Amino acid sequence: MDKHHRGGKYPLLRVFTAVIMRELNVYTLIGDMFGGVKSAYATFVGYDEVTHHSGVESLDALDILRKLDEQFVRLESVAADAARPYHLVVLSDHGQSGGPTFKQRYGLDLQELVQQHARQFLVQGFMETNESWGNVNVVVNDVMQNDKKSGKWIKRAAGNNVQDGEVQVGEEELADDLKPEAGIIVLASGNLGLVYGTKRDTRVTLEEIDGLFPGLLENLVQHEGIGWVMVQSSAHEGVVIGKNGRYYLNDDRIEGENPLTGFGPNAARHLKRYNQFPDAPDLYINSFYNVETNEVAAFEELIGCHGGMGGYQTRPFILHPKVLPITEPELVGAASVYRQFKHWLAELQGSPLPAPAGD
Numbered sequence: 303m304d305k306h307h308r309g310g311k312y313p314l315l316r317v318f319t320a321v322i323m324r325e326l327n328v329y330t331l332i333g334d335m336f337g338g339v340k341s342a343y344a345t346f347v348g349y350d351e352v353t354h355h356s357g358v359e360s361l362d363a364l365d366i367l368r369k370l371d372e373q374f375v376r377l378e379s380v381a382a383d384a385a386r387p388y389h390l391v392v393l394s395d396h397g398q399s400g401g402p403t404f405k406q407r408y409g410l411d412l413q414e415l416v417q418q419h420a421r422q423f424l425v426q427g428f429m430e431t432n433e434s435w436g437n438v439n440v441v442v443n444d445v446m447q448n449d450k451k452s453g454k455w456i457k458r459a460a461g462n463n464v465q466d467g468e469v470q471v472g473e474e475e476l477a478d479d480l481k482p483e484a485g486i487i488v489l490a491s492g493n494l495g496l497v498y499g500t501k502r503d504t505r506v507t508l509e510e511i512d513g514l515f516p517g518l519l520e521n522l523v524q525h526e527g528i529g530w531v532m533v534q535s536s537a538h539e540g541v542v543i544g545k546n547g548r549y550y551l552n553d554d555r556i557e558g559e560n561p562l563t564g565f566g567p568n569a570a571r572h573l574k575r576y577n578q579f580p581d582a583p584d585l586y587i588n589s590f591y592n593v594e595t596n597e598v599a600a601f602e603e604l605i606g607c608h609g610g611m612g613g614y615q616t617r618p619f620i621l622h623p624k625v626l627p628i629t630e631p632e633l634v635g636a637a638s639v640y641r642q643f644k645h646w647l648a649e650l651q652g653s654p655l656p657a658p659a660g661d
């Protein structure tokens with residue numbers, strides 16, 4: 303197994319997220335329901351962790367879903383015995399896309415590819431995200447604050463990792479590993495790569511790159527594994543560059559072939575938003591997406607991935623009771639999902655509760 307494979311590096315982490323965190327979550331929710339809490343939200347991260355290593359169609363992934371389903375049945379039966387009615391809404395914040403990773407396909411990673419095209423700089427890569435440690439820390443700290451008995455046990459087990467009453471386990475500080483001579487930093491999030499120049503605080507523009515390093519972007523995007531590169535232009539704002547065409551985000555103008563074909567009807571809309579983030583990278587690089595095989599090429603060494611565009615990763619779901627219909631005109635992006643949940647909460651808390659039976 304690859305030493306960077308998270309399952310190989312942190313086998314206990316997977317046990318913790320898949321089994322222990324699920325139990326802690328269910329236990330906490332049951333306590334909340336018997337205690338009459340108005341609303342509660344819990345994150346079940348085990349499925350995400352397992353599918354990163356096994357893929358969404360694996361037996362391991364399906365097994366986790368079955369076990370989660372059993373827990374939801376348990377919560378439903380507790381809800382039936384609770385002093386007040388409860389509705390269960392289940393949602394995912396993203397799906398996962400699959401396929402061999404970029405490195406498995408082409409024998410080099412994104413850092414090495416960028417280095418080939420930017421020889422003047424030392425390119426440093428951080429090709430592994432630590433999503434799971436963040437999830438573990440949130441749950442552990444939540445339990446510690448809300449449950450005195452388990453809290454004491456966790457504090458003892460965490461030992462030196464407790465600082466100011468908060469547990470911080472497994473977090474590797476990016477800043478500590480940063481080489482001072484690195485001129486370019488490459489970060490990976492699934493099949494999305496983020497490229498930052500370190501020499502200045504403002505974003506480099508398409509015009510500057512073309513002036514200083516003619517052909518760099520075109521050459522980068524010609525690699526078989528790359529779908530498109532998004533860069534800020536001083537004349538056009540966000541520009542998405544594909545192998546045979548460009549998409550100008552400020553006026554939705556397409557030159558040649560549309561590089562966003564196959565990436566879904568909302569691709570340009572999402573990219574316009576990401577391109578305006580104050581901490582936007584100099585380049586967003588997305589792998590190809592093959593519509594026929596439904597595959598992407600992750601820049602992290604993960605079988606299942608999310609973070610970029612293409613495939614199931616941008617297709618989350620909400621499973622909601624019939625008595626709580628969707629009222630948002632369209633559910634696209636986190637803001638509209640948030641509004642929908644606030645609407646349901648206001649409806650339920652402001653008016654007599656509809657009976658959950660027949661959901």
Ligand SMILES: [Zn+2]
Binds near residue numbers: 350354433
């Ligand atoms: Zn994930």
